[in-house]
Amino acid sequence: MKREGKLLAAFAVAGALSLAMSGTAQAILSDDQYSLTQPGAELVMPFDNEPGKASFLLVSNIGGTSFSGGSQITTHWTFWGTNCAELADASICLTLNDTIVVDPTDFHSVGKDNGQLGPKINLDGKKGLVTVVAYETDSDCSPFGQSSSLDDAKILVDNAIVGTFTMADTTAGYSFGNDAFGLGTDDALNPTKVIVPDGNDVSRFHIQTLNPATVEASLVVLAQLKEQSVGAVIPTATSQTYSTTYYDTVESPTSLPDTKVSCTTFRTIATGPDALIPDFVTVPSSGIIALDPTPDLSSDTYLFGIVGQAVGSFGASGYVKINF
Secondary structure, three states, X not given: OOOOOHHHHHHHHHHHHOOEXXXXXXXXXXXXXXXXXXXXXXXXXXXXXXXXXXXXXXXXXXXXXXXXXXXXXXXXXXXXXXXXXXXXXXXEEEEOOOEEEEOOOOEEEEOHHHOEEEEEEOOOOOEEEEEEEEEXXXXXXXOOOOOOOOOOOOOEOOOOEEEEEEEEEOOOOEEEEEEXXXXXXXXXXXXXXXXXOOHHHOOEEEEEEOOOOOOOEEEEEEEEEXXXXXXXXXXXXXXXXXXXXXXXXXXXXXXXXEEEEOOEEEEEOOOOOOEOOOOOOOOOOOEEEEEEEEOOOOOOEEEEEEEEEEEOOEEEEEEOEEEO
């Protein structure tokens, strides 16, 4: 394809800065809840294009087709700010086995035969969360919600798309990437909505950390995801408190200030005003930051979380881990 253009050149630069790119898979809670490796109906990824930052988002259609449109689907991309405001949305047509790379500072909606639609979208200076949802389309691969041949132009397609993201800090000279968080539907054959894992089943979320004293750069992205009565999962502005504790390599606990999450928050491990471990707390080693929901999450709410860390020429990226 030719639509990547300068994106791939920029992607190569980001890759040259990269210390590590990890796609470690988590266990699947059930066949229709989430996966980092299997295709889903919706993908969730962070992005950051504030000054000195760059992001690239890659999505592939490896299993999505449409009853009326054949071997293609429409993907609906929605970019959400850290306050849950909808920054932009676009429709991108993906034929079966098709792939697109999106630079949030330079992209358009894409129609049939890779034709650009609508105005250019530029989210330079913005950061937050992007959701990508697979829908059935018609033979013209009409944009989301505009199909003329479907009674309902918002039919979800499960087991359709997979994704990957890369985020670079060009001032610090590092980047990290990981797989998109893939979500399934309430019913694979007759879906009405995308669902999240049952947050009420999770007693604790864990963030693995290197020794904070040696970490030169870090990023922790946390977002509250919520099911809707129909349609896609979205970030929610409802604030959730997490009792926060650090456990070092000898399992010694250190109490940390509570972590509050609403919409999408960008934090660091131990540097700066938004650090999970404040500067007045000294921890002696690598370990685990434990987040206990207070009160418990509801069954239709879930904590999305990812961490990236760099120590010299070594880096790591991972998702939050969970306890039942």
